[in-house]
Amino acid sequence: xxxxxxxxxxxxxxxxxxxxxxxxxxxxxxxxxxxxxxxxxxxxxxxxxxxxxxxxxxxxxxxxxxxxxxxxxxxxxxxxxxxxxxxxxxxxxxxxxxxxxxxxxxxxxxxxxxxxxxxxxxxxxxxxxxxxxx
Amino acid sequence: xxxxxxxxxxxxxxxxxxxxxxxxxxxxxxxxxxxxxxxxxxxxxxxxxxxxxxxxxxxxxxxxxxxxxxxxxxxxxxxxxxxxxxxxxxxxxxxxxxxxxxxxxxxxxxxxxxxxxxxxxxxxxxxxxxxxxxxxxxxxxxxxxxxxxxxxxxxxxxxxxxx
Numbered sequence: 001x002x003x004x005x006x007x008x009x010x011x012x013x014x015x016x017x018x019x020x021x022x023x024x025x026x027x028x029x030x031x032x033x034x035x036x037x038x039x040x041x042x043x044x045x046x047x048x049x050x051x052x053x054x055x056x057x058x059x060x061x062x063x064x065x066x067x068x069x070x071x072x073x074x075x076x077x078x079x080x081x082x083x084x085x086x087x088x089x090x091x092x093x094x095x096x097x098x099x100x101x102x103x104x105x106x107x108x109x110x111x112x113x114x115x116x117x118x119x120x121x122x123x124x125x126x127x128x129x130x131x132x133x134x
Numbered sequence: 135x136x137x138x139x140x141x142x143x144x145x146x147x148x149x150x151x152x153x154x155x156x157x158x159x160x161x162x163x164x165x166x167x168x169x170x171x172x173x174x175x176x177x178x179x180x181x182x183x184x185x186x187x188x189x190x191x192x193x194x195x196x197x198x199x200x201x202x203x204x205x206x207x208x209x210x211x212x213x214x215x216x217x218x219x220x221x222x223x224x225x226x227x228x229x230x231x232x233x234x235x236x237x238x239x240x241x242x243x244x245x246x247x248x249x250x251x252x253x254x255x256x257x258x259x260x261x262x263x264x265x266x267x268x269x270x271x272x273x274x275x276x277x278x279x280x281x282x283x284x285x286x287x288x289x290x291x292x293x294x295x296x297x
Contacts, residue, residue: 018257027250031271034247042240053213073216076209079243086247106263109251110270113244113278120240127233134227 047077167276194256
């Protein structure tokens with residue numbers, strides 16, 4: 001038995017979402033802006049929530065270290081802030097005429113996640129410095 | 135919960151579920167990445183060619199669903215990691231391991247936001263205008279998923295739950 005390739009050239013999108021130009025504008029804007037927004041949110045430290053796993057405490061926004069509360073976790077908050085901002089940008093893109101959103105370069109979707117990697121590595125300098133001291 | 139199973143068993147079961155779903159995700163996204171990077175143009179002979187010759191477009195929704203499931207389970211067990219794993223890791227000076235885990239959490243969030251465009255490109259696989267973008271985002275997502283998997287695996291070897 002033999003099989004042939006991969007991406008069918010005759011297949012039509014079965015989902016109405018996949019045929020929607022508005023969803024296209026949302027998806028592309030969300031995915032292009034997402035990695036950049038995540039880095040900005042992390043850099044400026046704007047978590048939507050702060051979670052304290054040792055005491056099960058969840059609070060809005062950033063809550064700095066407190067005595068006898070264990071470590072705080074900001075990653076959930078950064079991720080939620082990113083989703084909300086990127087989602088809002090995506091909704092705005094849905095309202096923009098298609099002739100404008102069609103001009104968004106699609107290659108930015110895969111380029112930005114690569115370009116943010118050096119920043120992400122740099123943002124973890126705390127760990128690398130500790131490791132270098134050993 | 136502790137009346138039925140121990141706390142360690144509880145978290146180990148969730149970690150195991152995380153691993154199983156991650157394996158499914160890894161397989162699906164690797165098939166897709168191979169299919170877009172090295173497409174098979176003629177009837178496939180041999181295991182490598184058949185690996186590349188899967189109907190890759192059909193994997194898109196499954197990859198998105200698995201990514202979200204793995205992400206949610208990982209987010210859940212992350213709370214336990216922060217207390218039971220990371221603090222001892224720091225105490226024992228496993229700084230590179232801790233740093234790579236934080237790298238993993240950032241890349242997991244970045245991979246998550248790629249999913250809408252990734253899904254859209256694959257659901258419009260008949261449109262040549264998306265070919266390059268689909269190829270690029272699939273390869274980036276595959277690299278991210280492999281990175282997350284390897285870091286998670288090494289971390290579990292360093293200090294898994296119940297260790």
